[in-house]
């Protein structure tokens with residue numbers, strides 16, 4: 001579903017990662033690890049088509065990708081259900097019921113998204129993945145603000161997605177309990193003098 005060959009990515013015009021090769025097939029999860037500033041977000045943005053690779057080859061169908069960024073990206077004046085219905089309509093998905101159930105949002109369905117707590121907003125943001133119908137989930141620190149119960153719900157949602165032939169690539173600093181390969185980005189850091197990940201060095 002995704003294949004990267006000798007991929008290089010950049011941010012702000014400077015190289016961040018170089019020489020990355022990996023594949024992500026149906027039913028697989030790839031967990032990105034690396035210290036702050038090591039390029040996880042930059043790689044995910046590249047996979048999601050938000051920026052071009054610096055070099056190398058990236059084989060993927062952008063129409064298969066759903067990108068979950070740091071920001072929740074909710075419509076604050078719409079209710080929880082209306083937010084999901086909006087995206088369901090955009091992606092041509094018929095029902096929001098499984099999405100509401102997956103992250104335990106039924107009791108919140110008529111609350112405006114702008115009035116939710118940070119963790120509730122994050123649950124709604126993640127539930128949107130279910131109404132995209134997209135097969136490849138590209139997720140940047142998806143569990144930020146989630147409590148333990150919600151992390152478990154999210155992990156079950158991802159596992160269900162994998163079991164039904166989907167795939168996921170996620171940057172996360174915690175153990176989600178989802179079976180997957182780990183890709184440590186540290187060895188692929190581009191040797192640009194301008195970028196040093198947060199491991200004791202700064203400019």
Ligand SMILES: Nc1ncnc2c1ncn2[C@@H]1O[C@H](COP(=O)(O)OP(=O)(O)OP(=O)(O)O)[C@@H](O)[C@H]1O
Pocket residue numbers: 011012016034035036037038039040041042043195196197
């Ligand atoms: N908007 C930006 N403009 C220029 N450089 C940026 C920008 N955002 C990030 N960078 C730089 O790009 C490099 C990679 O950052 P990136 O956000 O991809 O790392 P990360 O591994 O996702 O970090 P974190 O764990 O802190 O989220 C860092 O050196 C960072 O300072």
